[in-house]
Amino acid sequence: MSSAKRALLTDYPICIELDTRWMDNDIYGHVNNVVYYSYFDTIVNRYLIEKAELDIHAGDIIGLIVNSHCNYHTSISFPDKLMGGLKVTRIGSSSVDYSLGIFKHGQELACAEGQMTHVFVNRADRRPRPISGTLLTALSKALK
Known part of the structure; x- marks a missing residue:
């Protein structure tokens, strides 16, 4: 476990409730490290779907994770x-x-802290596309 200074909940402008699941625990009785990345992905994508109106099924623009920690x-x-x-x-x-x-x-x-980078691309050709419109507005509201 890290001994670094831990973030406070108040450091984050957006807060989303999450539930652990029985299957998240590993043999050692705690949530396995890979599950935290699933939580991170859930937080980001729930926000993008609900606030940026990102259409994950049929939209022209999708976000690809290129870095995480x-x-x-x-x-x-x-x-x-x-x-x-x-x-x-x-x-x-x-x-x-x-x-x-x-x-x-x-x-x-914080029990855990992470960073992720999304690159927004065209679904068809996977080429980067500018962040604009509702997506830009929603991301700007979470900027701190």
């Missing part, structure tokens, strides 16, 4: 209730950097 501070396990924190740290012409935190419900210190 996670620091683990303290364990979580099923049946913990969680809060996921999201903030945008940079908006480029076709890419965006996110900072994410996983918190036990009711606690202010």
